[in-house]
Amino acid sequence: MPSPLDPDTIRTAPKVLLHDHLDGGLRPATLIELAEATGYDALPSTDARELARWFAESAYSGSLERYLETFTHTVGVMQDRDSLVRVASECAQDLAADGVVYAEVRFAPELHVEHGLALHEVVEAVLDGFAAGSRAAEAAGHRIRVRALLTAMRHAARSREIAELAVAYRDREVAGFDIAGAEAGFPPTRHLDAFEFLRRENAHFTIHAGEAFGLPSIWEALQWCGADRLGHGVRIVDDISLAFDGTAHLGRLAEYVRDKRIPLEMCPTSNVQTAAAESIAKHPIGILKDLRFRVTVNTDNRLMSGCSMTSEMAALVEAFDYTWDDLQWFTVNAMKSAFLPFDQRLRLIDDVIKPGYAALLA
Template sequence: MRPETTRRAPKVLLHDHLDGGLRPETIVELVQQTGQANDLPRPDAEGLRAWFQESADSGSLPRYLETFVHTLAVMQTADGLRRVARECVEDLAADGVIYAESRYAPEQHLAQGLSLEEVVEAVNAGFREGEAVVAEGGGQIRVTALLTAMRQAAMSAEIARLAVRYRDDGVAGFDIAGAEAGYPPTRHLDAFEYLRRENAHFTIHAGEGFGLPSIWEAIQWCGADRLGHGVRIVDDISIGGRSFGDWVAHRRNDPRALVEVDLSEVRLGRLAAYVRDMRIPLEMCPSSNLQTSAALSIALHPITLLKRLRFRVTLNTDNRLMSGTSLSREAQLLSDEAGWTLADLRWVTINAMKSAFIPFDERLSLIDGVIKPGYAALGYAGEPVS
């Protein structure tokens, strides 16, 4: 695919952190307004952009986590949250995204006295402002929110109630995030049971930094609608009698390995088969997974094998600022390094739209009225198998 084709293609984004996608220029400007510019590691926007990416690529977890200190610092007021949310919408629309679910943790935005409700209302207002700006310019995008609870904290039940309270006012669902090891999703079982009783949608970060037990608990104990990342599901897949990890390590110098592997040699374990059979969506984020060592390279990222095996794969960004990425860039990397085509991008886009946390008729309207015509205009109108 050519970069211009990738950018123009209608895209759907399900896994994108609001506090991981700020414009460096906005961070610098908002920090200067507080008189605390000396707290930034770099004083200018371009230098700051480079620092974020260097820190995320460093392999140091403390340094990676420090990046969020600087984004969250400017998201503690209603004006700051509204601006960041508005710019998020504008940036996604400029990248060809026509529907997105942006997630953030309300509990992380209370340092300057905002209430949880004020945080949600400020972000929602920013999203609506951004949508209006895009529409005025002749574009089209819809952005909803996912309210995230931090798995190492104890506010998940409260955040779940908040998600239900605002589900008819811009909030599409609920999520938990944070370190998986030592903080299993079952610690928050009361929140998930409440959401299920309320017929509410939720996704769970699982199978990124921890393996199959995290995925199993998220699905079988907690009832997750989707898996945030889920990349470690390949731990339950073997190729030619070898574990996926061993097979990929053996073929690490062959960038065509996953494109050319004989699928008749692939075996799925019980959990992997269940995830595929039940069409549980995987919110996969290739560049982010390279930074966290969940994958060796774009060419050998599990997303390509899982796509070929017809798992319900979706393509996402995770943290656009920290990874220096966009959804178009993620698609272009897969095209350049893993042989993805426009047909593949269309397939994961429709997968994502099918898996979104908005009503069925609204999802169908975007698939039939925006996504399919958009790809037809780019020269591909075939039907994907999902």
């Protein structure tokens, strides 16, 4: 008989995570300890439970200003090497304990230089932390591989510099490049120089698009910038219409995204918080999966959303009656879409993911 589909068993399933922000996943207790150690005195609470509650309330407040304030606190304590190493190490350990076997975790080096670190020092600290955390996870019985995505802020002007850094460290577990930040008013085409450089260097990149802004953001990310994946991409559903009989008609852009198998890095809980989706039950992931888009499931910001890969999958199971086969489908989609050489992706699918789900189905 298949294992029951509940959080305890879902946690044991192998998972692949493509969209997770390092500064959005700190442990509340760590945040408090780092604030004390670094002299950061602006936390809304120094009690771990109260602080976690504050982050959750802020994320669900409906106020973009309050939501963005949460990152002021996490980034505020991530301004020296020791803090970055610790946060990255704990990230790897937390993901591994949640059953994640492969993760690409993103962070913006330019946000961590306020106390004098150079950009390359930020990158090296995070990579060292991922390596230490992966070793600790393996010692605890959980194998994981964590790689980095270097993010440039779309409202700033350092994207070419960050892209060059991503290429310089791509043989040291930097998987690729990303841009993030407010979509409206800051189109990805402002950073064409960075994307053209990356393409010349045969490097991978994803772009936050189709979350707060609609189809034009997705179109620019793909057709002007050449993105390999879409960060979120929820609003592609705006190019899909349903007839009375349930038949779906895809517009030109949606058809292109599906035909080209462009991965959508969907983050259900976060999408509800930012009003990109009305609820989990009404999240576009349902129709997009039915239409066989390359959909993946992700966490975005585990602290702000109070979520994990296990909780995201469990919520989808409850909302859409998904089975183990469906969860494996999401996981294989993500592994196929990872910025990792083909043979290594195939090895993880054949040797880790499929056997893991087969055991749960036995």
